[in-house]
Amino acid sequence: MSVLVNKNSKIIVQGFTGTEGTFHAGQMIEYGSNVVGGVTPGKGGQTHLDRPVFNTVADAVTETGADVSIIFVPPAFAADAIMESVDAGIKTIIAITEGIPVQDMVKAKAYAEDFDCRLVGPNCPGVITPEEAKVGIMPGFVFKKGNIGIVSKSGTLTYEAADQIVKAGLGISTAIGIGGDPIIGTTTKDAIELFMNDPETKGIVMIGEIGGNLEANAARWYKENGNKPVVGFIAGQTAPKGRTMGHAGAIIGGADDTAEAKMRIMEECGITVVKSPADIGETMAKIMNGQG
Amino acid sequence: MNLHEYQGKELLKKYGVTVQEGVVVDDLSKLEEAYHQLKDSTGTDFAVIKAQIHAGGRGKGGGVKLAKNFSEVEEHANNILGMMLKTPQTPGGMDGEGKLVRKILLAEDVYAPDFDANEEIYVSILNDRERKRNVIIYSTEGGMDIETVAEETPEKVFKEFIDPELGLLPFQSRKIAFNLGLSGTAFKGMVKFLTSLYAAFTGTDSSMFEINPVLKTGDDRILAVDCKVSIDDNALFRHKDIAALRDEHEEDAMEVEARKYGLSYVKLDGNVGCMVNGAGLAMATMDMIKLYGGEPANFLDVGGTADAERVEQAFKIILNDPNVKAILINIFGGIVRCDRVANGVIQAAKNISIDVPVIVRLQGTNADIAKKLIDESGLKVQSAIMLQDAAELVQKALDGAEA
Numbered sequence: 001m002s003v004l005v006n007k008n009s010k011i012i013v014q015g016f017t018g019t020e021g022t023f024h025a026g027q028m029i030e031y032g033s034n035v036v037g038g039v040t041p042g043k044g045g046q047t048h049l050d051r052p053v054f055n056t057v058a059d060a061v062t063e064t065g066a067d068v069s070i071i072f073v074p075p076a077f078a079a080d081a082i083m084e085s086v087d088a089g090i091k092t093i094i095a096i097t098e099g100i101p102v103q104d105m106v107k108a109k110a111y112a113e114d115f116d117c118r119l120v121g122p123n124c125p126g127v128i129t130p131e132e133a134k135v136g137i138m139p140g141f142v143f144k145k146g147n148i149g150i151v152s153k154s155g156t157l158t159y160e161a162a163d164q165i166v167k168a169g170l171g172i173s174t175a176i177g178i179g180g181d182p183i184i185g186t187t188t189k190d191a192i193e194l195f196m197n198d199p200e201t202k203g204i205v206m207i208g209e210i211g212g213n214l215e216a217n218a219a220r221w222y223k224e225n226g227n228k229p230v231v232g233f234i235a236g237q238t239a240p241k242g243r244t245m246g247h248a249g250a251i252i253g254g255a256d257d258t259a260e261a262k263m264r265i266m267e268e269c270g271i272t273v274v275k276s277p278a279d280i281g282e283t284m285a286k287i288m289n290g291q292g
Numbered sequence: 293m294n295l296h297e298y299q300g301k302e303l304l305k306k307y308g309v310t311v312q313e314g315v316v317v318d319d320l321s322k323l324e325e326a327y328h329q330l331k332d333s334t335g336t337d338f339a340v341i342k343a344q345i346h347a348g349g350r351g352k353g354g355g356v357k358l359a360k361n362f363s364e365v366e367e368h369a370n371n372i373l374g375m376m377l378k379t380p381q382t383p384g385g386m387d388g389e390g391k392l393v394r395k396i397l398l399a400e401d402v403y404a405p406d407f408d409a410n411e412e413i414y415v416s417i418l419n420d421r422e423r424k425r426n427v428i429i430y431s432t433e434g435g436m437d438i439e440t441v442a443e444e445t446p447e448k449v450f451k452e453f454i455d456p457e458l459g460l461l462p463f464q465s466r467k468i469a470f471n472l473g474l475s476g477t478a479f480k481g482m483v484k485f486l487t488s489l490y491a492a493f494t495g496t497d498s499s500m501f502e503i504n505p506v507l508k509t510g511d512d513r514i515l516a517v518d519c520k521v522s523i524d525d526n527a528l529f530r531h532k533d534i535a536a537l538r539d540e541h542e543e544d545a546m547e548v549e550a551r552k553y554g555l556s557y558v559k560l561d562g563n564v565g566c567m568v569n570g571a572g573l574a575m576a577t578m579d580m581i582k583l584y585g586g587e588p589a590n591f592l593d594v595g596g597t598a599d600a601e602r603v604e605q606a607f608k609i610i611l612n613d614p615n616v617k618a619i620l621i622n623i624f625g626g627i628v629r630c631d632r633v634a635n636g637v638i639q640a641a642k643n644i645s646i647d648v649p650v651i652v653r654l655q656g657t658n659a660d661i662a663k664k665l666i667d668e669s670g671l672k673v674q675s676a677i678m679l680q681d682a683a684e685l686v687q688k689a690l691d692g693a694e695a
Binding site for chain 1: 419421422425426439455456457494497499524525527529556558560568569571572574578579580581582583587588591593624625626655656657678679680
């Protein structure tokens with residue numbers, strides 16, 4: 001068991017023949033992910049990376065039985081690509097693209113609500129279940145198999161956390177990068193819920209940042225439903241109010257958006273919060289070894 | 293991207309939103325012509341002089357003045373144009389340096405003739421992250437800071453959520469106008485105002501509109517007296533005309549410079565400069581600098597390709613800040629190999645003279661080779677692989693700088 005993606009996932013790549021799509025699809029195949037084909041409108045019928053190219057997601061689903069899609073389509077067309085995947089019946093849609101206009105995402109998100117599917121991202125590193133499937137742009141070697149689930153808004157900070165977990169003698173069940181945009185599909189709470197229901201996951205690392213209320217919502221849900229230990233970190237304790245810190249969604253608006261407020265709420269809900277990002281791995285190891 | 297008041301009003305007008313009319317002036321020699329142009333359209337000698345800078349609370353610092361005739365216009369314009377205007381929102385607040393006023397808006401005095409007959413209303417539109425839809429926030433308490441109103445009299449702040457597929461529906465505009473206590477001509481005017489305003493919001497891919505105040509005049513007209521407009525940067529590719537309105541004078545010069553090289557930089561007040569790949573890790577690195585006794589001097593995300601040229605530009609930008617006493621480079625090399633990043637750092641460090649301690653932490657693919665490269669480069673650069681070690685080196689460097 002694991003969550004979202006595994007060795008049986010049939011993965012297609014949207015924006016397959018573009019520079020980004022080609023590079024990362026190649027890396028995914030090398031990792032051992034079951035990439036069954038890709039979509040580039042107008043290039044249907046061709047072969048790319050030894051896999052078939054389709055004009056539409058619907059064709060790809062009919063021909064390959066794909067149930068997971070990863071999107072590398074440029075920002076101007078990415079929301080449309082998400083909706084195409086939703087319409088074609090893809091169950092897990094992972095949007096890597098950074099820089100999608102907010103109003104486009106509002107529409108795509110509303111469109112997806114009427115379908116039985118899950119969107120991860122956009123502006124995220126993707127999802128990895130070590131030794132089974134890498135559906136994203138993360139360096140696969142950092143993620144060794146184990147039973148710690150990771151949910152994070154950030155890319156490199158996810159790798160940092162995974163690296164610490166592994167160096168502390170633990171491993172990762174699945175790592176989910178949910179993305180740093182204001183409007184995203186899978187939320188922190190959704191990811192925590194997935195991990196709570198996954199028998200393979202024994203502990204959870206939750207990495208958030210300033211802006212929005214995803215972490216607070218997840219913490220409150222955890223207080224009512226949680227039964228596995230969670231170690232949390234919030235980036236942006238030193239960020240000034242009103243400035244966007246790289247991620248479009250990382251901006252302190254009201255008093256509840258600050259790192260301090262989020263950390264307080266998380267602690268009140270029973271999450272072990274670390275102040276230093278260097279302490280994530282050790283803290284989780286202590287808890288898992290019964291010393292926490 | 294933020295717009296000036298006069299730019300925002302021009303955009304709103306294109307969508308049929310009624311606004312306080314005005315003429316923008318950037319040179320006093322054009323003042324008289326502008327005044328007569330305005331006077332011909334308004335039919336009154338009165339005019340309001342408004343400083344055009346990207347900050348609220350302009351009135352508090354003397355950036356908004358009413359003039360009764362041309363000689364008063366001249367006097368105020370003389371004072372305001374070219375002044376360093378301090379407001380609660382300019383850097384450092386009312387005690388800071390303020391911001392240079394490069395343009396003024398000569399505007400219609402919409403409050404005349406009977407000041408007390410006017411009513412000020414608050415209207416803003418933004419995207420609600422939790423509900424994932426646009427929301428119109430409105431209140432009868434216009435002209436005041438809405439956060440204060442929300443805190444002291446929350447019952448006077450209303451929200452109307454908009455369905456993304458249907459847009460603003462007629463009943464919603466009516467509901468807002470009724471809740472604002474309007475009737476007759478003013479009611480109709482507000483319904484039209486809101487419809488046009490929402491069309492402008494979606495049509496321009498804005499991320500925030502704040503119209504404070506919206507004025508109901510004594511003769512029941514509805515118009516925008518001020519406006520704050522922020523455009524979604526991600527959508528500027530499809531609004532070339534709006535992208536051209538960017539006023540780089542209003543932004544930090546180094547932040548503008550950084551953007552040219554694809555670097556995301558935010559200047560802060562601390563003493564430790566940092567260069568990191570990824571926004572989340574960059575914020576986490578700043579937090580760690582603070583935990584180990586320093587203060588971050590900046591946020592800087594070098595992005596996915598930390599090559600020699602980018603690292604060199606990043607160095608230059610960080611070193612431009614005289615408060616920087618040490619630099620921490622924190623790169624988690626994933627797909628990008630650490631040894632390549634290390635070579636980039638070494639090359640960049642050789643090209644520019646750096647006289648503050650530099651701590652490089654490279655982790656990921658080929659981290660060991662990278663550490664060796666740095667250690668053997670002959671540069672006065674310290675290296676680390678674990679985050680904790682890097683933080684301790686920063687602490688030591690700062691202690692050394694103080695001693």
